[in-house]
Amino acid sequence: MRTTIFRVAATLWANRKARAGLSILFVFAAVAVLAPLLAPYSPTATNFARSAPASWSHPLGTTGSGQDALSQLLYGTRISLFVGFGAGLAATIVAMLVGVVAGYARGPIEVILGFATNLFLVIPGLPLMIVLAAYLPTRGVGTILVVVSVTGWAWGARVLRSQTATLAAREFVAAARLAGEGIWRIVWHEIVPNMVSLLAASFFGASTAAVLAEAGLEFLGLGNPSTISWGTMLFWAQNSNALLTGQWALLVAPGLCIALLASAMSLVNFGIDAIGNPRLRER
Amino acid sequence: MDTRPPSQSEHAPLLTASGLEVLYEPAGGPPVHAVRGVDISIGQGQLVGLVGESGCGKSTLGYALARLLRPPARIAAGTVVFDSTDITNLDRKSLRGIRHNGLAVVLQSGMNALNPVRRVRGHFHDVLGAQQRLHAAEVDNTAETLLSQVELAPSVLDRYPHELSGGMRQRVAIALALALKPRLVVFDEPTTALDVIVQRAIMDTIARLQAEVGFTALIISHDLGLVLGATDQVWVMYAGRIVERRDSPALATGPLHPYSAALLACQGDPTAEKVELGGIPGSPPDLSKPPEGCAFAPRCWLSGPPCKEEPHEKLVGTGSVTCHMAPTKLEVPKLIRRVDGPSEPIPDSGHGAKVPTTASAAVAKGRGRHRDATTAEPLALIDVTKDFKTKRAAPSEGVQAQGLVQAVAGVSLRLEAGQAMGLVGGSGSGKTTLGRMIVGLERPSSGSITLGNLRVDKLRTRDLPRYWRRVQMVFQDPYAGLNPLHSVGYTVGRAIRNHQGLKGDDYRRELLRLFDTVGLAPPEHYAAKLPHQLSGGQRQRVVIARALAAKPQVLVADEPVSMLDVSLRAEILHLLGELRKNTGASLLYITHDLLSARLVTDQLVVLRQGHIVESGPTSSVLRSPSHPYTVELIAAIPTVQQSQTVPAGAITERPGEPV
Ligand SMILES: Nc1ncnc2c1ncn2[C@@H]1O[C@H](COP(=O)(O)OP(=O)(O)O)[C@@H](O)[C@H]1O
Numbered sequence: 018m019r020t021t022i023f024r025v026a027a028t029l030w031a032n033r034k035a036r037a038g039l040s041i042l043f044v045f046a047a048v049a050v051l052a053p054l055l056a057p058y059s060p061t062a063t064n065f066a067r068s069a070p071a072s073w074s075h076p077l078g079t080t081g082s083g084q085d086a087l088s089q090l091l092y093g094t095r096i097s098l099f100v101g102f103g104a105g106l107a108a109t110i111v112a113m114l115v116g117v118v119a120g121y122a123r124g125p126i127e128v129i130l131g132f133a134t135n136l137f138l139v140i141p142g143l144p145l146m147i148v149l150a151a152y153l154p155t156r157g158v159g160t161i162l163v164v165v166s167v168t169g170w171a172w173g174a175r176v177l178r179s180q181t182a183t184l185a186a187r188e189f190v191a192a193a194r195l196a197g198e199g200i201w202r203i204v205w206h207e208i209v210p211n212m213v214s215l216l217a218a219s220f221f222g223a224s225t226a227a228v229l230a231e232a233g234l235e236f237l238g239l240g241n242p243s244t245i246s247w248g249t250m251l252f253w254a255q256n257s258n259a260l261l262t263g264q265w266a267l268l269v270a271p272g273l274c275i276a277l278l279a280s281a282m283s284l285v286n287f288g289i290d291a292i293g294n295p296r297l298r299e300r
Numbered sequence: 301m302d303t304r305p306p307s308q309s310e311h312a313p314l315l316t317a318s319g320l321e322v323l324y325e326p327a328g329g330p331p332v333h334a335v336r337g338v339d340i341s342i343g344q345g346q347l348v349g350l351v352g353e354s355g356c357g358k359s360t361l362g363y364a365l366a367r368l369l370r371p372p373a374r375i376a377a378g379t380v381v382f383d384s385t386d387i388t389n390l391d392r393k394s395l396r397g398i399r400h401n402g403l404a405v406v407l408q409s410g411m412n413a414l415n416p417v418r419r420v421r422g423h424f425h426d427v428l429g430a431q432q433r434l435h436a437a438e439v440d441n442t443a444e445t446l447l448s449q450v451e452l453a454p455s456v457l458d459r460y461p462h463e464l465s466g467g468m469r470q471r472v473a474i475a476l477a478l479a480l481k482p483r484l485v486v487f488d489e490p491t492t493a494l495d496v497i498v499q500r501a502i503m504d505t506i507a508r509l510q511a512e513v514g515f516t517a518l519i520i521s522h523d524l525g526l527v528l529g530a531t532d533q534v535w536v537m538y539a540g541r542i543v544e545r546r547d548s549p550a551l552a553t554g555p556l557h558p559y560s561a562a563l564l565a566c567q568g569d570p571t572a573e574k575v576e577l578g579g580i581p582g583s584p585p586d587l588s589k590p591p592e593g594c595a596f597a598p599r600c601w602l603s604g605p606p607c608k609e610e611p612h613e614k615l616v617g618t619g620s621v622t623c624h625m626a627p628t629k630l631e632v633p634k635l636i637r638r639v640d641g642p643s644e645p646i647p648d649s650g651h652g653a654k655v656p657t658t659a660s661a662a663v664a665k666g667r668g669r670h671r672d673a674t675t676a677e678p679l680a681l682i683d684v685t686k687d688f689k690t691k692r693a694a695p696s697e698g699v700q701a702q703g704l705v706q707a708v709a710g711v712s713l714r715l716e717a718g719q720a721m722g723l724v725g726g727s728g729s730g731k732t733t734l735g736r737m738i739v740g741l742e743r744p745s746s747g748s749i750t751l752g753n754l755r756v757d758k759l760r761t762r763d764l765p766r767y768w769r770r771v772q773m774v775f776q777d778p779y780a781g782l783n784p785l786h787s788v789g790y791t792v793g794r795a796i797r798n799h800q801g802l803k804g805d806d807y808r809r810e811l812l813r814l815f816d817t818v819g820l821a822p823p824e825h826y827a828a829k830l831p832h833q834l835s836g837g838q839r840q841r842v843v844i845a846r847a848l849a850a851k852p853q854v855l856v857a858d859e860p861v862s863m864l865d866v867s868l869r870a871e872i873l874h875l876l877g878e879l880r881k882n883t884g885a886s887l888l889y890i891t892h893d894l895l896s897a898r899l900v901t902d903q904l905v906v907l908r909q910g911h912i913v914e915s916g917p918t919s920s921v922l923r924s925p926s927h928p929y930t931v932e933l934i935a936a937i938p939t940v941q942q943s944q945t946v947p948a949g950a951i952t953e954r955p956g957e958p959v
C-alpha cells in the first residue's frame with residue numbers, strides 16, 4: 018500500500034497539470050502554516066480606520082469593522098485548507114467504506130448501501146447543507162466540516178463501488194479466495210490498493226467541493242461570523258456594502274483565493290485522471 | 301549489411317525495406333532497439349508471414365513498414381520504399397495519400413478497438429465518409445459489400461461491437477481495413493485470443509480475400525503453424541532481426557535456423573500415433589541491451605565459439621538464413637512426448653530441464669510429508685446445468701427465450717482419482733463455467749457435484765476454504781491472475797499460510813520449495829519479483845505454484861497455456877505432467893487446443909454448447925472421432941508437413957547433446 022502511494026505520487030508529479038496544482042497547494046499550505054509570520058497585523062485587531070482603501074500600510078484596505086484585510090486573507094487560508102482537506106478526508110473515508118462494501122457484498126447490504134448512495138446523489142447538495150447547518154445546535158467550523166462531509170461522499174462512493182465490482186470480477190480476486198484469503202484481507206490487500214488513484218481522485222474532488230461549500234455556507238451567514246475565513250470575509254464585505262464604498266479588493270481577493278485553491282485541486286485531479294486513463298496521459 | 305537483389309523472382313516488389321532500424325525512446329527509460337537492421341521485400345500479390353515470440357519486434361516492424369509508428373518509436377535508419385516511392389520520411393499529409401489505395405493495418409486486438417458506443421455502420425461512415433466523401437447510401441452499399449466479403453450479414457451494420465462475438469468483431473475490423481482498397485494489408489496477430497475453429501475460419505477468409513481482391517498481405521503471428529499453411533513466404537524474426545526468410549513449404553520441411561526449427565517443433569499433430577513437442581526454454585533478450593554476437597546463443601543448443609560473432613545472412617535458394625552453423629542437421633530437443641498408452645514425459649535431458657529434476661525431487665520430498673491418509677477421491681458430476689440470466693440476448697450462443705443462457709446443459713462425468721481428463725470445446729461451449737462450478741466459485745443451477753462423499757454444490761461459503769485444500773484451480777490468464785501490486789512470493793506465501801498453516805522457517809522452506817518445484821530457480825530471486833517483472837511463462841509458473849500450495853487432490857487447469865506463446869506450451873505442459881505424476885493429483889485440463897490435451901490427458905470430453913458430444917480415451921477420440929463437431933475441431937488445426945529432411949551442406953553435431 019505504501020509503495021503504491023509513492024508510485025501514484027511520483028506519477029502525479031510527472032504530470033504537468035498535477036504538478037502545477039500541487040505547487041499551488043504547497044504555496045497555500047505554506048501560507049497557512051506561516052500566517053503569523055507573514056501577516057502584518059493580527060487578523061482580529063480592530064484598531065485601524067474602518068473601510069479604508071488600499072494603502073501601503075493596508076495593501077487590501079481594511080474591513081468595515083477596522084481589521085486589516087490582508088492579514089485576514091492570510092489567516093483565512095487556514096480555515097479553507099482545514100475544512101477542505103478535513104471534509105475531503107472524511108467524505109473519502111465514508112465513500113471508501115460504503116463503496117467497497119457495496120461493490121463487494123451481495124444481497125441486502127449491497128441493495129441498502131446502493132440505495133443510500135443514490136439517495137444522497139439525487140438530493141441537491143446545497144439546500145441539504147443549508148437545512149443541516151441551520152438546524153444543527155452549534156455553529157462554527159466543526160459544524161461546517163460535518164455538514165460538508167455528510168453531503169459530499171456519495172459521488173466517490175458510486176465510483177469506488179463500480180471499481181470494486183470490476184476488480185472483484187478480476188481473476189486475481191478469485192485466485193485469492195482459492196488461496197484461502199478471508200473477505201477483509203481480500204478487500205484491504207487485494208482490492209483497495211488497486212484503487213489508490215481513484216481514492217486520491219475522490220479525495221481531491223470532495224476537497225474541492227468542500228472548499229466551495231465552506232465559503233458558500235459562511236457567505237450565507239450559516240457559519241460563525243466571527244471566524245476568520247475567506248467565506249466570512251465575503252459575508253462581511255457583502256454586509257458592509259464594500260462595493261459601494263469602492264473596496265472591491267475585499268470581495269475580489271477572497272473570491273480569487275477560493276477559485277485558485279479549488280482550481281489547484283481540480284488540476285491535481287486532472288493529473289490523476291490522466292494516470293487512470295492512458296488515453297489522456299500526456300507525454 | 302550488404303544490399304542484395306530482391307529475392308522474389310516472379311513478383312515485382314511492392315514494398316522494400318533496407319537497413320531498417322527502429323528505436324523506442326521512452327521518456328523515463330533506456331532506448332529499446334526493437335528492429336535492428338532488416339532488409340526485406342514483398343512482391344505484388346504475395347502473402348507473407350512474420351513469426352517470432354512476443355517481444356521480438358514483429359509488430360514494430362509491421363508498423364514501421366506501414367509508417368504507422370507513433371512516438372516514442374521512430375525509424376532510426378534505413379529506408380522503406382512502397383510502390384517505388386520512398387516513404388521513410390513522408391510527412392503526415394502525403395502519408396494520408398498513401399493510406400487510400402495504399403497501406404492498411406489490422407491492429408493487434410483491433411477487434412477490441414471498435415468504439416463500443418457506435419454501431420458498426422458508424423464505423424464504416426467514419427472511414428468511408430471522411431476519406432472518400434461518399435453519400436450515406438453509397439457508404440451503406442459499400443459497407444454491405446465489404447461485410448459480405450468477410451462473410452457477415454448486412455444486419456451486422458446495426459449492431460454494437462459488444463453484441464458481436466470475437467470472431468465477428470475481427471471480421472468487422474478486417475472489412476474496415478479493406479474499405480479503402482489498400483494494396484498492402486498488415487494483419488497483426490489476427491487470430492490471437494480466438495478459439496481454433498474461429499482462427500481457422502478467419503485465416504481462410506484472409507486467404508480467400510487475398511486471392512479475390514488481390515491485395516498483398518503481411519500476416520504477423522507468434523504461431524508458426526498457423527502462418528505456414530496460409531502463406532507463400534515466411535520471415536522468422538528474433539530479437540529485432542529476420543533470422544530466416546524462406547518459402548513456406550521449404551521452411552515447413554527444412555528449417556535452417558535453430559530458432560525456426562525450434563518454433564516448428566512447438567507444433568504437432570494431435571491425431572498422430574506419437575506426438576512430440578519441443579519448446580524454447582528462456583525468453584527473447586531485452587532489446588534495450590542488444591546482445592553481443594548471435595542473439596539466440598543463450599537459448600541455442602548448437603551454439604559454439606563462432607557464435608560470439610554476429611552471424612551474417614547467407615542466401616539459400618530464394619530465401620536466406622542468418623546463423624553460423626547453417627545449414628546443418630537440426631534435431632530439436634523435445635520436452636514432452638506422448639505415444640498411444642500412458643503418459644511419458646521425456647526424462648531429464650539437460651536441455652532446459654531444470655524443471656524435471658528439481659520438480660521430481662522436490663515433489664517427492666513433499667509427498668511423503670504431506671500426502672497423508674486422505675487418499676485421492678473421485679470427482680463426479682451428475683446432470684449438472686448452469687443458467688445465466690442475460691440482460692440482452694447475445695447472438696450465436698445458446699440463447700433461450702427469457703434471456704436465459706444455458707452455459708452448461710446436463711453434463712455428467714467422472715474424474716477418477718489420479719486421472720487426467722481433458723475438457724475441450726470452442727469458446728462459449730461452457731468449459732470454464734464447468735471448471736468454476738467444480739472448484740465452487742459458481743453454483744450449479746441443478747444437478748450434483750461430489751468429491752468422494754462431499755456434496756460440492758451444497759457447500760456453504762464458509763466451508764469453501766477447506767474444500768480448496770483439496771481442489772485447486774490454475775487460471776487462464778497469467779496477467780489477470782496475479783495482483784500486480786504484490787510480489788509473487790507474497791502471493792504464493794499467502795496460500796501456504798492459509799492452507800498449510802506454516803510459519804517461520806517452515807513457511808520459508810515451503811515457499812522456496814514450491815518455487816523450485818515449478819522451475820523458478822533460484823527461488824529467492826524470483827519470490828521477490830513483482831508480476832510485471834516476469835515473463836508470461838514465469839507468471840504462469842507462479843500461478844501453478846500458488847495452486848500447489850494447498851497440496852490439492854484435484855487440479856482444474858483452465859487453458860493454462862492459451863495466453864502464452866506457443867514456444868512456452870511444451871514447458872508448462874511438461875511441468876503439469878510431472879507434478880501430476882509426482883503428487884498423484886487428478887487433473888481436469890480445460891482447453892480448446894487439442895494438441896495440448898493429447899499431451900497431458902488420458903480421457904477426453906468434448907463439449908459443445910453445454911452438452912457433452914463425445915468422450916473416451918484421448919487418443920481414440922482424437923484418432924477416430926465419431927461426432928462431427930470433434931471432426932471439425934480436429935480439421936481446424938493447422939497441419940504442418942514435418943518431414944525432417946536434412947538440408948544439404950555440412951552436417952555437424954555436437955557430441956553429448958540431448959535427443
Ligand atoms: N511503447 C513502447 N516503449 C518502449 N518499448 C516498447 C514499446 N512498445 C514495444 N516496445 C518494445 O519493443 C520490443 C518489440 O516489441 P513488439 O514490436 O511489440 O514485438 P512483438 O510484436 O514481436 O511482440 C519489445 O522489447 C518491447 O518491449
Ligand code: SF4
Nearest residue numbers: 594600603607623624
Ligand atoms: S548456431 Fe550460433 S549463430 Fe546459429 S543460432 Fe545458434 S547461436 Fe546463433
Ligand SMILES: [Mg+2]
Nearest residue numbers: 358359408489
Ligand atoms: Mg505484437
